[in-house]
Amino acid sequence: MMVNYRERIIALWTAFLLGILFHTQLGLMPLFHGLSVAESQHASQLSDISIIMWLMLGFFVIPMFAIISTSFANSKRDRVLHFALTVFYSVMNLLHLVADLFVQPILWYQITLMVILFLIGLLLNLVSFQWMKAQPKSHKPQPRLTSYQS
16 A cells, blocks of 8 residues: 555645644634733834744745645655755744743643644654655656567
C-alpha cells in the first residue's frame, strides 16, 4: 500500500491554519462580551502596527502556498524546502507558546490550543520528513509490449 504523504501534509497544514485562525479568534472573543483583550503595544493608528500586520499576513499565507505547492510539486528540492518550512513553523510555534506563558493573566485555553498546534506541527514535521525521504514516483515510460507474430 502506497502512503500518500502529500494528502496527509495538506490535511495537517489545513488543520494548522484552522488552529491559528481560531487562536486569533479566541484572543478577540472578549471584545464581543464587553471585555478588554491582552495588548502587546499601544498604538494610536493602524500604521503603528503595520509591520505586525504584514508579518501576520505572511504567517498565514505561507502555509496556503505550502498547500498549493504540495499539490503540484514533487521534486526532491521542493520536498527538502517544504520540510525546512515545517521545522521553521514548529520553532515559531514553540516560541509563541513560550511567549504566551508570559502574558498576564495566562489564558490556559490559549496555551492548550498552542500545545495542540505545536503537536500538529511536530506531526507535520514527521510526515514532511517521510515525504522528503521517499522516492518520487518515476515517470519513466513503461516498456512497450511487442507481439511475436510472424
